[in-house]
Amino acid sequence: MRTTVDNDAPTAERYRAFAEVEARGMSETYDAWALGVADDPATIALIDELPPAKRQPNLVFSAARFRGSEPAPYDDFRRWLAAHWPEVRETAETHATQTNEAGRCALHVPALAEIPGPLALLEVGASAGLCLYPDRYSYRYPGHGRLDPADGTSRVILDCETRGTEPVPVPASLPEVAWRAGIDLNPLDVTDPDDLAWLDALIWPEHDDRRERLRAAATIVAADPPRLEAGDLNERLAALAAEAPAEATLVVLHTAVIAYLDEAARARFVETVRELPGHWLSVEGRSIVPGIRVRDDVPNDSTDFVLALDGVQRAWAQPHGRAVTWVPNP
Structure with missing residues (x-):
């Protein structure tokens, strides 16, 4: 059964749930990125600079892609994110998930x-x-x-x-x-x-x-x-x-x-x-x-x-x- 994780849950828990419930079978890239974040204290520390409502995986990943990140193995993504975090953070803070399908x-x-x-x-x-x-x-x-x-x-x-x-x-x-x-x-x-x-x-x-x-x-x-x-x-x-x-x-x-x-x-x-x-x-x-x-x-x-x-x-x-x-x- 689909489960949800609230904004107050630890970031690692939110990203692991996103991988297992949302991304699994839907996006190999986001599945791997979310699992990677869940086990990566350094990247979690960056994401935790955002307000809780802005730490959601879909928003952070979309902000990264808006700023130029391409699908890649998690180790490549984490290095890219660390190097471009100020602009990704600014995008996450000023944008929202507004998928229009x-x-x-x-x-x-x-x-x-x-x-x-x-x-x-x-x-x-x-x-x-x-x-x-x-x-x-x-x-x-x-x-x-x-x-x-x-x-x-x-x-x-x-x-x-x-x-x-x-x-x-x-x-x-x-x-x-x-x-x-x-x-x-x-x-x-x-x-x-x-x-x-x-x-x-x-x-x-x-x-x-x-x-x-x-x-x-x-x-x-x-x-x-x-x-x-x-x-x-x-x-x-x-x-x-x-x-x-x-x-x-x-x-x-x-x-x-x-x-x-x-x-x-x-x-x-x-x-x-x-x-x-x-x-x-x-x-x-x-x-x-x-x-x-x-x-x-x-x-x-x-x-x-x-x-x-x-x-x-x-x-x-x-x-x-x-x-x-x-x-x-x-």
Whole structure:
């Protein structure tokens, strides 16, 4: 079962858990780097110069790669990091993990198809807003014809393996989106080279397909930028939701965001979103969102996220959108 380590845990423990739970089987480079850090007091001493919330492996490794570190054996990485620590530290202190994976739209689309349209999409933790464009990408689900936008095949084609219930809930068409907006503490702009470079650095070293997809999706978003508001999701959610057009169905969505809130903030968010008109689509780590019954009776991987619609789990989801396992109705 997937476990989490809080910000107050010793750095060695945090990095070992990251290697064994997050990176294992997903990134050979990050697996090796995290295990190396866990057994390296000198590198831990550097990382411990950062505030606890900034010591997270994904942030430190992304900051290093943003500053020029390349995939390499751990001994090479530790020497590079020691030589470039001031600039890596500055990047970690001024940036945040804001992965914006367009592939996650392949998880969202089947759930969105159940909701009467047109839709008003409001994403919390939107980063650069790439997941606000499910209607602009093409999709391939095994055993089904390709789903394309109304104007033809997209330059972004998302492949997603589907498992679980029969028939698999793959829609016949893409949702109609009438309005889209997002909230983020630090919205990113895909037309800004530094912001785009940071999004690139957040993609794990071996995931070249995701890196290519980022660039293609960024081009689509840059041609029709979304409305992105800077602020705390709990402070801005209700007011922004109220601006959605009355003729559209509001859908509040988020993926891998709520884990960054403390327990009180999570509870406040759930209370707020449940009171809003419309629907709520969440894709988060197991046991992260209060009140959702997790379906461990359905086979799943330790790293899978819980995909839920209106607080009820509908599927287990691979975090980057590569696969989804649908669960039977409760």
